[in-house]
Amino acid sequence: MSTPLEPDAQQRAELNEQADRFLEEWYSRVETMNASGEPLTDRQISDLMEPPREQGRDFARILDDLDLAGQAGILHPSSGHMSYIPNGGLYTGAIAEQLAAGLNRYTGVAGAAPGMTAIETGVTQWVAGLFGMGESAAAILLSGGSTANLTGIVAARVNRLGDHFDDGVIYLTAHTHHSVAKAARIAGFRNDQIRIVPVDADLRMRVDVMEEMVTQDTESGLRPFLVVASAGTTDTGTVDDLEAIGAVAKRHELWMHTDAAYGGFFVLTERGRKALAGIGESDSVAVDPHKGLSIPFGVGALVVRDQNYLLDANYGRGAYLNHEEVTQGLRDISSLGPELSRPFRGLSVWLPLQLHGVAPFRKALDDALDVAEHGYERVRQLDGIRANWKPDLSIVAFGFEDDTVGREAMRRVNEDRVTHISSTEVEGRFILRLAVLNRRTTIEDVDHAIDMIQKALIG
Template identity: 30%
Template sequence: MNFDLNVSERKEIWNFLLEELENYYAHTHERQVAPELNTQGIRKHAQKYSFEQVVPSIQALQHVLEGLEQYAVHTPHPSYFGLFNPRANFPSILADLISATYNPQMAAWSHSPFAAEVETYLLQEFGRRFGFPQDSIDGVFTSGGAEANLTALISALNQQFPDYAQTGLRGLAGQPLLYCTTETHHSIVKAARTTGLGMAAVRSIPVNQQQQMRMDKLEEQLIKDTAEGHQPFLLVVTAGATGTGAIDDLPRAANLARKYNLWLHVDAAYGGAAVLEPGLAPLLSGIEAADSITFDAHKWLSVPMAAGMFLTRHRHILDRSFRTLADYMPKEAGQLEIVDPFTHSLQWSRRFIGLKVYLSLLFFGWEGYSQVIRHQTEMGNLLKKQLKNSGWKLYNYTDFPIACFTDPAYEKNADFAAEINRQVVQSGKAWISIYQTGEVQALRACITNYATTEKEVTDLVELLNQCRKNWQK
């Protein structure tokens, strides 16, 4: 079996696929944003072919492309106002193709030194942008924010409890506790469960009307837990909450973390990109005091999923947390001052994640990203303005391009938001979601796409107004 195929076959496939992908990329806006969720039809398409027989190459590709065309929410569409799933910029798509073709082995530095040093360079540059001291920056690319948050929890345990790596949780004198809020990403709770800390280790602190952690309530809880003999070790705050875009009081969080000897982790998976735009960067004042930061390039930096980062100001904590010796690993660089990535991360074998960020920066630079973030923020401001002018009420307070809203006449009627959301999605003209803000079931629209313009924003508000009229009939 020739897995390479031959040259003529490859050229035919390349030509066909590139033309099809270019057509999709250039004309995404002409598609319906969301498909009909026909479970039977979707499964029938996925199971169309038996693997007992070979499918001709072009036919196989057509089958896959048809499946993605018909049965996917088209997140690259400029009228997708949903989760943090952006349209991928073109050089980042090329980067994934290059990475898949070269398929560098990223566990050992000596097998792919260029790739390893590219990622180190990027982590240093982003750490510097977040305000970490240059000589203390360390980090690792991750599969996404969930892995980065898990890495933060493990790093905090190893920093706060020096014997943790050897004795585990059973060796600790008291119950370790971490602190977050209801607005904190659920991956933190999952990380607590995964590491064996359990749900009992998670303290959920109330939020104020701006969806920010109540720092007074945090301190009350810390005093209580300490008095009861527990061991507080980690404070997780958010810079750009998934639902509302809220940013916790970072300077005050840093002060409390120092006062009570807590590892301060800032989940800036989405909002961290604000440091690249001078007009937004002041919103993240205080993030430089964090012990670690989660940042996802596959959100506001518009690269394909997944491209997460864990950044820290503690130069040796990743080594202490993850160093493992394996006799079979390559040793060509044994006498060099390098770091083998597999000793520095939860992961072992993985993709060259950083290339999509590196190539994007080579094409567009920091200024290119600043312009894109500024444009999306302007579109978010336009969306909020048009919603208010049309009688909708906003229920979140953020400078980021996220709007949580409903008609104030129906704010106590959860069925209203659900019905409006259903109508919008089923129209195929746009995609929005629902998010609970306080006691209000709100609609949520977020500018995730650098190609979203005033037209798509205006069309969405007109669609929402029409759906509201349909509800009132």
């Protein structure tokens, strides 16, 4: 029998019971969960793609499908997940999403949901206050790093170039996340408006060369307006020299956007604050709660030095004079970003932070730094390793004297499924990386992967 669109109290209780039991089945084995699953067959894939039918199906069968769907791929909640940028998620984040969707309120305009806008504004102000960007700093929650980078680039474009931006120039490095160049294209820039600044041996932007390029472009009649710093890079976790970039940005009136989607929340730790010194010089910072805070996927943030930057770029009606328009001190969230209707993302960040407090998030990030340091020290002692960078934050990246051995090491680690790691390339050479950010990841997980790498090195 189909479940009606309006289930009654009894049906609601049953649906909840089944859904909670389903999640419990997953969470009861989260501590022993492999980092990657078994592939699905083509037949299973095509079954999952079946379109909805006129009549509904049994919830239990639907949950079976979802369970099957969840088996394959990379299992983010697993402690062994160290590939790409891991996000272990939060059980209480899922509860927040259920509550937000259950209440289903429109949070684009303060008047439509003043209490919820207050919750979201309060927690985004807390995020905005973490980076030392001054009293006027403000933030907006978006779907992730890509939309945060896009919103930052558009704010920079509007603020520094105005309506005609054909001659604007953007500076980044080969290690800048590719979502930045993608966002620049969406915002209307051509590839030839993007300069790739070389990096030094530590993979940091050559700030001196960047300044030379800026001078040269200015002399050619172009308009350098935006430098994108990384803190840290997705590839190797490298943090650019933010203080030096900030100084050049100031000298040449460039907008400094820092992509700290991965590394930004390390400001909650003492070591992280040191590594990120100078981030307060940024005009905008992208930082993902769904990375550093383990909030479930779908919540990024953009912090700007001045809320007016967001209003100028996004206020739908272009009515600049209405910048003073507030409801009980609250801004319409839709006036600060590209979206009008949107999910109530604020709850997904606010509820876990209120419930757990900031302390355990801070500790989890601090632990990740320890685990990465341990990984680095162990890799140092391996034979056959080259280019073993000391982690600025929590990504352990290193090359092999023989790239073939490196590829074989990765294959063996991932074939085992207990841990999952990924690779990148630096100057055409294979680089293996262990990204520690899932708070469940321990020294044992890192040791498991490195033991297997060691075996591959021995042959």
